[in-house]
Amino acid sequence: MGGEHLRKYVWAVLISAVLTHVAIIYAVPNVLMNVAISRLSDMGLNRWQVAPRVTEQSRTIVRPSPDFAYSACTYDLSRGPLVISAAPWREYWSLSLYADNSDNFFVIDDREAHYGAEITLVQRGRAHPEGAPMVVESPSARGIALIRRLAPTPEEYSAAAQVAREDVCASAASLAATGR
Amino acid sequence: MGRIFAWAAAILIGVVLGAASAWGALEIGRTNFAEQYGAWHFNHAAGSTAAGPYSRAVIARDGLLALSAREALYFTIFTDDQGRPLSESCVYEMTGRDLDARWWSVTLYADDSFLAMNNDHAHSVDASRISYSADGYWRTRISPVKGDAINWVSSRAARRGFSLTLRVYNPQRDFRPSADSLPQLTTLSCAGGA
Numbered sequence: 001m002g003g004e005h006l007r008k009y010v011w012a013v014l015i016s017a018v019l020t021h022v023a024i025i026y027a028v029p030n031v032l033m034n035v036a037i038s039r040l041s042d043m044g045l046n047r048w049q050v051a052p053r054v055t056e057q058s059r060t061i062v063r064p065s066p067d068f069a070y071s072a073c074t075y076d077l078s079r080g081p082l083v084i085s086a087a088p089w090r091e092y093w094s095l096s097l098y099a100d101n102s103d104n105f106f107v108i109d110d111r112e113a114h115y116g117a118e119i120t121l122v123q124r125g126r127a128h129p130e131g132a133p134m135v136v137e138s139p140s141a142r143g144i145a146l147i148r149r150l151a152p153t154p155e156e157y158s159a160a161a162q163v164a165r166e167d168v169c170a171s172a173a174s175l176a177a178t179g180r
Numbered sequence: 181m182g183r184i185f186a187w188a189a190a191i192l193i194g195v196v197l198g199a200a201s202a203w204g205a206l207e208i209g210r211t212n213f214a215e216q217y218g219a220w221h222f223n224h225a226a227g228s229t230a231a232g233p234y235s236r237a238v239i240a241r242d243g244l245l246a247l248s249a250r251e252a253l254y255f256t257i258f259t260d261d262q263g264r265p266l267s268e269s270c271v272y273e274m275t276g277r278d279l280d281a282r283w284w285s286v287t288l289y290a291d292d293s294f295l296a297m298n299n300d301h302a303h304s305v306d307a308s309r310i311s312y313s314a315d316g317y318w319r320t321r322i323s324p325v326k327g328d329a330i331n332w333v334s335s336r337a338a339r340r341g342f343s344l345t346l347r348v349y350n351p352q353r354d355f356r357p358s359a360d361s362l363p364q365l366t367t368l369s370c371a372g373g374a
Contacts, residue, residue: 020198104227
């Protein structure tokens, strides 16, 4: 094998190594978010799911806190905006939104929303619904909304899970059709 | 034919090298792309829309759905005061004062980033439940059994290579993490010289 050929193969190794490295680094957040969206959407998209109390058996998302009651809504804005609301809780609570690349692009907590929060979530670049009081733009069509309610004991978790039943994650059009 | 095989082999070697280097970057990135305060590692870019690709990948792997620093700060310890991986065969004590924040907790995660597979119901201590000593400090034992500890985080079944994550929610505006202000971890003993 001549030296010139050898150099070509070395370049091929280097270029494919760099491309693979960069592709993996950029793909990891999206791939892991897609896995999370897939796991969390077993019960369907655009609806809240109250997670069971976090224990050693909780294996859906890495590093869960056993001190929180979590509710998750995997959203898909491709068919229009969603209305997302979080009922207030007596301890710390927050509503946070994650794009499909894992960015936490929005968060509101009980310091800012004493009586609960309600937002209209719209895909960036799409029209905002008329009259919607608080519109948040998602950088991606799919993502995850998460509510954390501080509830370190079983009793507090039960109470938080009860409160979580009042949360809303639903298509704005369907809510409008039902006159809500 | 031989030339095609050589090209394919070169590309395959490159792909393997690229995958290995990406895995290595994520593995070392949990500490090397982070700020360090004493033993605690802190990645200010967690959850941030401004995070670089490496930070975003590391956080996605080790702390998917983390809140941005505006809402919560996450600090993690991976090694003891001698630089050794944290191990179930050792007994540790963590000491700290109340943090200048609304709420905080310390949680133990096994090397797979999930709670250790024990049923001790002692995966964490938090600001709402911890007992303080008369000197104003709280102390928690991190060990496989509670013994006479007042505050306890169970490391039973956490094996070797577990980590401790400090969550600081709604830090006050003047909250400044430092090696002195964050809790300190001390190794009390290790079975069999581990």
